[in-house]
Amino acid sequence: MMTDIEVQYRELLEEYSDTVTRLCLIHTGNKADAEDCYQNVFFKLFKAL
Numbered sequence: 001m002m003t004d005i006e007v008q009y010r011e012l013l014e015e016y017s018d019t020v021t022r023l024c025l026i027h028t029g030n031k032a033d034a035e036d037c038y039q040n041v042f043f044k045l046f047k048a049l
Helices: 004-028 031-048
Strands: none
8 A cells, every 4th residue: 555655756756757857868868867857856745755
């Protein structure tokens, strides 16, 4: 069973995943750095919940 925080995180991930991916690609200019950017964004988001 997931905690409330895990549920919130999953909902945010589903809602904003594509947008964050696009913004990271635009910002970094390459796939590898965009993947790092994406992970950093969602890691910080999870810590903030």
